[in-house]
Amino acid sequence: xxxxxxxxxxxxxxxxxxxxxxxxxxxxxxxxxxxxxxxxxxxxxxxxxxxxxxxxxxxxxxxxxxxxxxxxxxxxxxxxxxxxxxxxxxxxxxxxxxxxxxxxxxxxxxxxxxxxxxxxxxxxxxxxxxxxxxxxxxxxxxxxxxxxxxxxxxxxxxxxxxxxxxxxxxxxxxxxxxxxxxxxxxxxxxxxxxxxxxxxxxxxxxxxxxxxxxxxxxxxxxxxxxxxxxxxxxxxxxxxxxxxxxxxxxxxxxxxxxxxxxxxxxxxxxxxxxxxxxxxxxxxxxxxxxxxxxxxxxxxxxxxxxxxxxxxxxxxxxxxxxxxxxxxxxxxxxxxxxxxxxxxxxxxxxxxxxxxxxxxxxxxxxxxxxxxxxxxxxxxxxxxxxxxxxxxxxxxxxxxxxxxxxxxxxxxxxxxxxxxxxxxxxxxxxxxxxxxxxxxxxxxxxxxxxxxxxxxxxxxxxxxxxxxxxxxxxxxxxxxxxxxxx
Numbered sequence: 001x002x003x004x005x006x007x008x009x010x011x012x013x014x015x016x017x018x019x020x021x022x023x024x025x026x027x028x029x030x031x032x033x034x035x036x037x038x039x040x041x042x043x044x045x046x047x048x049x050x051x052x053x054x055x056x057x058x059x060x061x062x063x064x065x066x067x068x069x070x071x072x073x074x075x076x077x078x079x080x081x082x083x084x085x086x087x088x089x090x091x092x093x094x095x096x097x098x099x100x101x102x103x104x105x106x107x108x109x110x111x112x113x114x115x116x117x118x119x120x121x122x123x124x125x126x127x128x129x130x131x132x133x134x135x136x137x138x139x140x141x142x143x144x145x146x147x148x149x150x151x152x153x154x155x156x157x158x159x160x161x162x163x164x165x166x167x168x169x170x171x172x173x174x175x176x177x178x179x180x181x182x183x184x185x186x187x188x189x190x191x192x193x194x195x196x197x198x199x200x201x202x203x204x205x206x207x208x209x210x211x212x213x214x215x216x217x218x219x220x221x222x223x224x225x226x227x228x229x230x231x232x233x234x235x236x237x238x239x240x241x242x243x244x245x246x247x248x249x250x251x252x253x254x255x256x257x258x259x260x261x262x263x264x265x266x267x268x269x270x271x272x273x274x275x276x277x278x279x280x281x282x283x284x285x286x287x288x289x290x291x292x293x294x295x296x297x298x299x300x301x302x303x304x305x306x307x308x309x310x311x312x313x314x315x316x317x318x319x320x321x322x323x324x325x326x327x328x329x330x331x332x333x334x335x336x337x338x339x340x341x342x343x344x345x346x347x348x349x350x351x352x353x354x355x356x357x358x359x360x361x362x363x364x365x366x367x368x369x370x371x372x373x374x375x376x377x378x379x380x381x382x383x384x385x386x387x388x389x390x391x392x393x394x395x396x397x398x399x400x401x402x403x404x405x406x407x408x409x410x411x412x413x414x415x416x417x418x419x420x421x422x423x424x425x426x427x428x429x430x431x432x433x434x435x436x437x438x439x440x441x442x443x444x445x446x447x448x449x450x451x452x453x454x455x456x457x458x459x460x461x462x463x464x465x466x467x468x469x470x471x472x473x474x475x476x477x478x479x480x481x482x483x484x485x486x
Contacts, residue, residue: 054102056094056437057460058452059109063087063467070110072231073484074306076344078371081399083481086375087467089235089310089347090460092224094436096237096315099222100192100203101126107201112226112235118198120169120191128170129187135160136184143182153179192222195293201226202294206286221286221318225294232305233344236291236322240313240350240436256356256391257281259324268325274358276324277392280317291322306344312436312459313384316351316376320395323374324359327366334370345373346396349459350384350434353392360393367396375399379459380433386426398424401462409454411469413462415478433457 059067063084073084095103104122113119136143146152160166161174173190177183192203206221222239258264259273267288307326311319323346333340346367355363367374374396378385380403385394400416418424438458442451454461470482 054098055106056097057091057439058450059106061439061452061464062091063464067106067109068111070228070231071484072228072233073482074231074233076373076483078344079368079373080483081347081373081375081397081481082483083463083467083470083478084484085308085345085373086347086377086399086481087460087464089237089308089345090312090349090377090436090463092235092237093240093310093312093315093347093349094460096222096224096239096311097436099205099224099239101129103224104201104203107224107226110228111230112201112228114198114200115229119200120172120196122169122201124167125169125191128167128173129184129191131166132170132187133184136182140182147180147182150179152183153177156183193290195290200229204287204290204294206283221283223287223291223315223318225291227305234305234307236307236309236319238309238311238315238318238322240311240315255279259359269328272358272362273324273328274356274360274362276321276355276359277317277352277388280314280321280352280354283314284318284321288325304339304342306342308345308347309343310347310349311351312349313351313434316348317354319346319348320351320354320363323367323372324355324363327363327370327372330370331366340370343370343372345375347373347375347377348396349377349436349463350379350382351376351394352384352387353389353394355393355395356391357393360395363395377401377459377463378428379438379462380457381428381430382433383428383431384434386428394421394424400424401459401466403462409456411465413465413469415466415481430457436460438462 064071070088071084072088073082076082076085092103092107095106100122104120104125108119108122143152146155156174156177156179161171166174170187173187176190176194177186188205192205195202202225204221204223204225223236225234225236227234255278256275257278258275259269260271260275262270264270264273309319309323309326311317323343326341326343330340330343364374366372376394376396376398377400378398379401398418398421400418402414402416403410404412404414435455435458438455438461439452440455442453443449444451466478467482469476470478473479
């Protein structure tokens with residue numbers, strides 16, 4: 001096997017025996033939380049503590065080691081992987097597990113904010129959402145009766161809005177609330193499924209509810225789309241698998257869907273695209289319309305921001321499907337003589353295989369043609385990257401992150417490259433290599449503050465380690481993957 005490597009030590013050979021492990025259980029075991037927890041009485045410090053507790057990687061361990069400095073590198077040659085970009089996108093992909101209540105404030109702190117200050121205060125939104133949810137849980141039967149009588153909105157206006165019981169975020173939502181559904185569910189829908197032109201940080205959850213908004217029917221896809229005006233970039237980060245029945249159904253759907261049909265041509269794909277995993281495709285389509293609307297809202301005329309897609313686990317598969325849609329769009333724009341969409345990078349972590357050989361061929365050809373970086377990271381022997389095993393292949397270039405001393409937390413990560421897709425190790429058997437963060441969270445017995453220590457494996461920890469080393473070892477080959485000067 002021909003391999004090019006950035007460091008000299010040799011990782012363990014890939015195991016040759018396949019494990020009959022259900023992918024749904026493997027991916028689901030590494031999920032995170034989805035809804036914020038709290039009450040209206042939370043103080044700012046308590047809110048910050050709760051947010052910190054939800055994150056996979058805290059701000060003080062971000063690539064910049066700061067809660068406000070976003071030093072994302074944009075001076076990267078077309079089609080090239082950059083370790084600064086890889087570290088930041090891995091940071092956001094890991095933290096998207098926490099979704100709007102926690103990564104929302106984080107992104108705003110990093111400058112993903114409307115210069116005029118119109119972007120929602122996501123920290124306040126988390127507090128308000130918890131308060132509205134608490135009120136609904138206490139008075140649900142009464143609220144349902146008020147819906148039937150057509151008086152719920154007037155009641156909430158008098159009791160909670162005019163009295164300032166609910167904060168500024170809930171006040172903005174209430175201007176559009178019609179009182180025909182339960183408030184907590186209507187508020188959440190407004191937060192995550194209602195694109196707002198003034199928002200530079202937006203969230204979408206692919207959930208559907210009954211009329212009263214209580215029965216959970218289908219889909220758990222979640223994505224954050226955020227624009228950074230100073231950097232002039234947009235990042236879309238898809239959440240990975242959570243251990244819930246709906247995610248398991250997605251992961252278990254091994255039937256392929258053809259993108260090579262007239263209907264799919266109208267939906268954004270068409271001839272030459274082959275087939276993709278049915279479950280992954282359905283999970284993506286749950287947010288497709290909202291994602292388009294968000295893109296339209298964030299793409300200001302003439303600004304042409306650069307776009308980066310990312311995700312971990314199932315989120316990596318969804319980012320890949322969105323990328324295929326955008327690549328086809330770029331191809332059509334170029335053919336029509338229009339200014340093409342500025343997709344610059346697709347960075348995925350722990351991705352399963354998404355499509356068949358035809359899909360991979362079309363994807364890779366268009367990415368290379370239009371200078372799009374497609375960097376697929378595999379951490380050690382991450383089992384999820386090995387599935388589905390049959391009739392599916394990976395897109396892009398694999399960057400294999402390994403350690404010279406597996407099972408330790410020493411600063412000894414290394415990066416392997418392979419001469420071709422056929423040379424990549426086929427088998428992978430460790431679910432322990434799948435976590436997105438690679439950090440262990442405990443709590444101080446004296447202050448109650450989160451204490452973060454390295455775990456034995458994990459994507460962000462290892463990639464960040466490589467990024468740090470690339471900046472201090474300029475002469476080493478790993479330095480060739482760092483493109484920004486200090």
